[in-house]
Structures are given as structure tokens and as C-alpha cells.
Amino acid sequence: MAEIEIKELTKFYGTKKALNSISFEVGQGEIFGYLGPNGAGKTTTINCIMDFIKPTRGQVLINNLDANEQSTALKLLIGYVSSDVNLYEHWTGKDHLNLQESIRGKSRILTRLLKDFQFDPSITVRKLSTGNKQKLAVIMALMHEPQFLILDEPTRGLDPLLQNVFYSYLREFAAKNSTIFFSSHNLAEVENVCDRVAIIKEGKIEAVESISKMKDKRMYLVTISYDGEFPKSKLRELKAVITAEYDHKIKIKVPGDVNKLLDVLATVKLNDLHIEQASLEEIFLEYYK
Amino acid sequence: MLKIILKTIKEKRNLLLILRSISILVLWLYTAITPSLESQQESINELLAAFPKEFLAAFNVESFNMTSFTGVIASKQYDIVWVIMAVALAISLASGNIAGEIEKGTMQILLALPLSRKQLYFSKYIGGIIVMAIFTVLSILPGIPLAQMYGIELDNNNFYYFTLNALGFAIFIFTFTFMFSAIVSESSRATMPALGLVLISYILNLIALLKEEFTNLRYFSIFHYYSPTDTLVNGNLELNSLLLFLGFACFFLIIGFVFFRKRDFRF
Numbered sequence: 281m282a283e284i285e286i287k288e289l290t291k292f293y294g295t296k297k298a299l300n301s302i303s304f305e306v307g308q309g310e311i312f313g314y315l316g317p318n319g320a321g322k323t324t325t326i327n328c329i330m331d332f333i334k335p336t337r338g339q340v341l342i343n344n345l346d347a348n349e350q351s352t353a354l355k356l357l358i359g360y361v362s363s364d365v366n367l368y369e370h371w372t373g374k375d376h377l378n379l380q381e382s383i384r385g386k387s388r389i390l391t392r393l394l395k396d397f398q399f400d401p402s403i404t405v406r407k408l409s410t411g412n413k414q415k416l417a418v419i420m421a422l423m424h425e426p427q428f429l430i431l432d433e434p435t436r437g438l439d440p441l442l443q444n445v446f447y448s449y450l451r452e453f454a455a456k457n458s459t460i461f462f463s464s465h466n467l468a469e470v471e472n473v474c475d476r477v478a479i480i481k482e483g484k485i486e487a488v489e490s491i492s493k494m495k496d497k498r499m500y501l502v503t504i505s506y507d508g509e510f511p512k513s514k515l516r517e518l519k520a521v522i523t524a525e526y527d528h529k530i531k532i533k534v535p536g537d538v539n540k541l542l543d544v545l546a547t548v549k550l551n552d553l554h555i556e557q558a559s560l561e562e563i564f565l566e567y568y569k
Numbered sequence: 570m571l572k573i574i575l576k577t578i579k580e581k582r583n584l585l586l587i588l589r590s591i592s593i594l595v596l597w598l599y600t601a602i603t604p605s606l607e608s609q610q611e612s613i614n615e616l617l618a619a620f621p622k623e624f625l626a627a628f629n630v631e632s633f634n635m636t637s638f639t640g641v642i643a644s645k646q647y648d649i650v651w652v653i654m655a656v657a658l659a660i661s662l663a664s665g666n667i668a669g670e671i672e673k674g675t676m677q678i679l680l681a682l683p684l685s686r687k688q689l690y691f692s693k694y695i696g697g698i699i700v701m702a703i704f705t706v707l708s709i710l711p712g713i714p715l716a717q718m719y720g721i722e723l724d725n726n727n728f729y730y731f732t733l734n735a736l737g738f739a740i741f742i743f744t745f746t747f748m749f750s751a752i753v754s755e756s757s758r759a760t761m762p763a764l765g766l767v768l769i770s771y772i773l774n775l776i777a778l779l780k781e782e783f784t785n786l787r788y789f790s791i792f793h794y795y796s797p798t799d800t801l802v803n804g805n806l807e808l809n810s811l812l813l814f815l816g817f818a819c820f821f822l823i824i825g826f827v828f829f830r831k832r833d834f835r836f
Contacts, residue, residue, distance in 0.1 A: 323836075332680055333833035356683040364836060366674025376678070382572045383682050420678075 282341075283308045283459040284329070284428070289338035291324055291483075298324045300483040301338065306461055306476075311454050313474035313491075314463040321483040322463040323363055326432045329461070330360060342428060356384070359426035361434040363463070365417040373401030373408070373416050380420055387423040394419065396445050410437040422449055429453060429460040435469060447473050467498070468557060499558035500534045502541065505551040514544045533558065570692045573679070577696025578703075581662055585704055588654045592708035595650050596642060600715040603638040638721045639801040642712060647735070647797035651708060655739045656767055658704055663746035664759035666693045667829070671754045677836050690829045694747060694822065701739045709735060724804055731800035734807050737814030738795040742767070744818035748825035752832070766791070 282305035291299040299321050306312040316322050327333040329340050331351035340347035345354050367376060381387060394401060397415045405413065414437040421429060429450070435443045450460055450473055464470050470477055470491070477494055479486045502520075504510070506528055515522065515532060518540050524531040528551075534541050538555065545553065606613070667690075670676040679689055709732045716723050745766060750759040770790040777787035787793040794810035 327833075327835070330681060332677070333835060334831065352683055352685040352688075354683075355681060358681070360681040362674075362677050362836060364674060366677060366836070368675055368678075379572060379576070379678070380682075383684065 282306065283310075283343060284312075284461060285339075285341040286325070286329075287339045287341070289325065289328055289340060290336045291321075291328060291333065292336045298483055299328070299335075299338075302480065302483070302485045303338075304478050304485060304488050306459055308459055309454050309457040310476065311450055311460040311462060311474045313470035313477035314461060314480065315465065315467065315470055315477055316463075316480035317465060320480045322465075322480060323432055324483075325480070326430055326461075326463060329430055330355075330358070354428075357427040359421035359424065359429045361417050361421045361429075361431045363432040363436065365413050365437075367405045367413055367416060369406040370404065372404050373399065376405070376416060376420060377401055377423065380423060384424045387425075389425060390419070390423050393422055393449075396449075397442060411439060411442075414438050415442065418446060422453075425453070425456075425458070427458055429458060429462075431461065432463045433465070434462070435464075435466075443469075467494075467563065470494070471498075496536060497563055498536065498538075499563050500538050500541070501556050501558050501562075502532050502534055503529070503552075503554040504532070504545065504548070505529045505553070507549040507551060510548060511544060518544065533562075570684070570688050573684070573689065573692035574696040574699065577662075577666065577693055578700055580665075581658075581700050584658065584661070585700055588658055589704060589707045592646075592651060592654060593711050595646055596708075596712055597715055599642050599646055600638065600712070600719050600721065603641055603721060604719060606641060607637070637802070638716055639723060639727060640798070643731075643797035643801040647709070647731070647801070651735070651797075652738075652792075652795070654708070655701075655704065655735070656742055656763075659701060659739055659743040660746050660760050660763045662697050662700055663743050663763075664750050664756040666697055666747060667750040668753050668759040669750075669756040671834060671836075672756055674836050676834060680834060686830050687826070690751065690826050694744075697743055697747060698740060701743050702736060705736045705739050706732060727801050727804045730804065730806045731797055733811055734795060734800045735797075737811040738791065740818050741791065741814040744821040744825075748821040748828075751825035751829040754835070 284306035286302055286304050288301045288303055289299050290297070290301050302321070302325065314322055314325065324333070328335050329342070329347055331347055331354075334348060342354050343357060347354055377387075377390065381390075387393075393399075397419055399412065399415045399419060401416075403412075405416070408416070414435075418434060418438070421431070421434075435446060438446060450462070454460055462470070462474055471494060474491055476488065476490050478488045501523075510530060512522070515534075518534055519536070520532045520534040520541070522530060522532050667676070670679070684692075710728060713723070713725055713728055742763060746759055746763040749762050750756070753759050770792050773786045774790040774792040776783050777785070777790065777793075794807075794813055796805075796807055796810065799805045800807055
């Protein structure tokens with residue numbers, strides 16, 4: 281059963297169409313990724329879900345409640361992390377947490393969250409690093425074990441260890457039937473955490489796919505420095521594209537499974553090898569032209 | 570809702586303390602010099618007789634406000650110093666209350682709480698009004714014990730009437746700025762109309778005082794309805810002025826709410 285339903289959501293900013301009649305559903309207990317390059321409409325969608333902005337047309341239903349008309353009741357069920365964390369600079373972490381508790385009630389897991397995220401709430405926000413501010417925002421969203429988590433690039437500024445702590449909380453919440461809407465432009469992160477993903481580009485939903493299908497659309501940027509001959513003919517079998525070629529150095533773009541490429545490279549005498557995952561923008565250019 | 574009201578008050582407590590202290594200190598200064606001014610009433614009257622009447626009227630200089638306690642504080646403290654402080658506090662508080670929070674992005678924290686926009690808007694407004702009321706009361710009523718300290722006789726009711734008149738003025742300026750704060754997304758853009766209103770009002774009032782043919786212009790100036798001399802010196806309650814201030818404040822409050830309820834918050 282759909283817990284979050286986005287129905288033909290449209291938003292104009294003046295004459296600019298930020299969202300163009302987008303529709304999709306998120307099921308109960310699902311971690312749903314929302315992928316798109318910067319300016320695609322991710323934050324606008326989330327702002328509509330949170331009732332920060334009013335849609336020009338269409339509707340957002342959460343738990344069968346209209347996000348626009350019944351937002352007060354809904355926000356009691358929602359934990360939210362913004363893409364740009366803005367906190368009260370002269371307040372301590374504890375002041376922020378107290379504000380949440382004074383309105384939402386006492387948190388049962390706050391002590392555990394503070395320990396797991398290694399966060400000291402006694403420090404004034406202006407003295408906190410970007411990462412620590414992000415920790416506080418994440419703790420504020422999770423502390424009341426919400427039925428819905430609306431997350432707009434929530435791991436920005438968190439170090440890899442704490443990102444893993446955060447992911448484990450998401451999995452724990454999802455196991456308890458919380459529904460998680462997770463916006464990101466980091467494909468690897470979405471692959472790691474989410475069950476399904478919607479891809480938005482220029483305000484339109486390009487695809488809603490399972491993560492296994494998304495994995496087929498991975499792409500690697502490979503720089504190879506070699507001695508002797510390079511078997512370029514085998515690259516065609518991998519559907520790889522040569523993007524640059526110098527003296528005994530080649531740059532290629534390889535879609536799909538990287539293991540097949542490694543089989544080819546095993547036959548070559550390598551001087552140096554650099555493999556990186558293509559950015560979402562590059563994948564968009566390849567698959568969602 | 571109470572938490573948001575308290576948050577608003579807490580955020581301005583330092584500014585409130587500073588302005589209140591300055592106001593009391595200046596009030597104390599005028600109280601302390603009043604007995605010596607009273608003893609020189611005759612020579613001050615002779616001095617004033619040498620000036621053109623229009624000039625004295627333009628700067629609200631009359632014999633009683635150079636020599637009596639209530640006259641001195643009405644014309645020096647409450648016609649100038651207090652107005653500047655009240656306007657500064659009202660504008661900074663109201664513009665920062667909504668537009669300032671949108672500008673800094675902290676409004677997101679409040680909007681994500683399970684509070685309706687109505688609760689949020691009115692909590693912030695009530696918090697602001699409480700700050701303005703604390704400032705007004707604590708910067709005017711200490712005049713009563715100070716006067717007693719220096720053995721100056723006065724009618725306490727005049728101070729209460731003036732407090733009401735001044736509170737009406739402060740609420741008017743606060744609510745006018747608050748309305749713009751609810752509409753725009755930058756505190757400077759909420760500040761400008763309020764500063765413009767104060768400046769235009771001042772100029773209209775001045776023209777009305779200087780030129781007899783333009784005397785009716787004074788009705789378009791908020792300073793015509795804020796009258797420390799009429800209340801503190803003459804003991805008039807000025808109920809019409811109070812009702813006018815509060816009536817317009819209600820109008821601004823409703824207009825601001827209509828926009829706040831429907832508006833987009835882009836972060």
C-alpha cells in the first residue's frame with residue numbers, strides 16, 4: 281500500500297516550470313531514493329511534501345492525508361533533514377533538541393543517537409563544524425522515531441563512518457515500517473541504501489526503477505597507462521567508449537559490470553590504473569538524454 | 570505555541586535590556602535637572618520670547634516643556650530619544666521575526682514542527698508584542714518613582730495615559746513591519762517600508778507645523794497621534810489615537826496573515 285503518493289505535482293516559479301506533473305508512489309517500510317542532478321526539482325518536490333511551498337497543481341498524499349491541507353497533523357509523523365542545514369547560531373545543540381521535545385514530546389532514543397553520532401549537545405552551534413551541524417540536523421530528524429523520514433541530501437558533510445551509522449538507522453527504521461524518502465545526487469549512496477529510486481530531470485520523472493535495474497546503469501571512468509599493445513577491439517564488446525587517447529595512455533567510459541573490463545585488463549601490462557564511478561550527470565547524459 | 574513566544578522574547582532580551590537601561594538613565598538625567606530648570610523659569614521665558622513662534626512650534630519648544638518635569642521629559646525624552654529607540658526595537662524585532670528567519674534559513678526548523686502556520690504566525694506576533702510592551706512599560710513608568718525620589722509632584726494617571734498612547738504607537742510600528750516581514754524573504758526589505766513610513770510621517774508633521782495652509786497634513790502623520798505632551802502634561806487619555814493605532818495594527822496583522830498562510834518558503 282502506498283504511504284506517500286505524489287499525484288501530477290506541478291510547480292511554477294513565475295513562468296519557469298520547476299515540477300512538470302510528476303507522479304509516483306512510495307510504499308510502507310520502503311527506502312525510496314530520489315535522484316537527480318542539481319536543479320532537477322528534488323528540493324522543490326520535498327518543499328511541496330513539507331508544505332513549505334504550495335503546488336501550482338497536483339497533490340501530495342502522505343498516510344492518506346493531504347500534505348497541503350493537513351500538514352500540521354502530518355508533521356507530527358515526519359522527521360525532516362534539509363539539504364542546507366540552517367540552525368540557530370547562538371543556540372546550543374541542547375536548545376535545538378529541547379525545542380523539538382517541547383513540541384513533539386520526550387525522545388526515547390536521544391541518548392543512543394547522541395552516543396552513536398558522537399555529538400556533544402552542550403556546544404553553541406556557531407562553534408560547530410559543518411559535519412557536526414549536519415549531525416545535529418540528523419539527530420533532530422530521527423529522535424522521535426518518525427513514521428516518515430523526508431531527507432534532502434542528508435549525508436552532506438558527514439564523514440564515511442557516520443554515514444554508515446546513519447544508513448544503519450535508516451535500515452532499522454525501515455524494518456519498523458517507517459517510510460523513507462531520500463533525495464541525493466550520489467548514486468553510490470542511493471544504491472547502498474535504497475530499495476527503489478525515482479529519477480528526476482528538469483522537473484520531469486524520467487524513470488522509477490528498482491535498485492537492481494539501476495545497478496545495470498552504472499558507469500565507470502577508467503584511465504589506463506600501459507606498455508605494449510592495447511586490445512581495443514575487446515572494448516567494443518564491452519560497449520566501452522574511448523574518450524581520450526595519448527601515447528600508451530587511454531581514457532575510457534565503461535557501462536555496466538566492471539569485472540568484464542578487469543578480465544580484459546588482465547591481458548595487458550599495466551603501468552597505472554585509475555577507476556572512478558561516473559557522476560550522476562554523466563549517467564544521465566548516457567541514459568536519460 | 571508558548572515555546573515559540575518565549576523563544577521570540579528570549580532572542581531580544583539583550584537588546585531589550587540595553588534600550589530599557591538607556592531609557593531609564595536618560596529619564597533619570599532629565600529628572601535630576603528638572604528642579605534647577607524650574608528655578609530658572611523666568612529667564613527661560615525671556616529667552617524663548619526672542620524666538621519666532623513658528624520656529625518654537627516646529628521644534629515643540631514652549632515654556633512649560635523647558636521648565637516642568639513632565640514638559641521636559643515629554644519634549645526631550647519621549648518626543649525624540651524614546652521614539653528612536655521604540656522604532657529601532659520594533660523594526661528590528663518585526664523584520665527579524667519572520668523575514669530574518671527566512672533569510673537565515675532557520676524558518677525551516679519551525680515550519681517542520683507540527684505547528685500550523687496560524688500558530689506560528691500568531692506566536693511570533695504575540696512574542697513581539699510582549700517585548701514591545703515590556704520595553705514601553707519599563708522605559709516610561711520608572712519616571713514615577715524617579716520623580717518621587719527628587720520630590721517632584723505629578724499626577725500618576727498622566728504616566729499611565731502616556732504609557733497607553735506610547736504602547737499603541739509601538740504596536741502600530743511593530744505590526745506594520747511585521748506585515749511586510751510576513752510577505753518578503755529578507756529582513757532589509759521588511760525594514761524599508763517601516764523606515765519610509767516614519768520618515769514621511771516626520772516630514773508631514775514638520776510641514777504641518779511650519780506652514781499653516783498645510784496644517785491638515787498632520788492627520789496623515791503617525792506622530793500626530795503619538796502625543797507625549799497631551800498625555801503627560803495635559804493629562805488627556807487620547808483614546809481616539811489609541812483606537813486608531815490598534816485598529817490599523819489589526820488591519821496590518823490580518824493582511825500579513827493572509828500572505829503568510831498562502832506564501833511559499835523557498836530555502
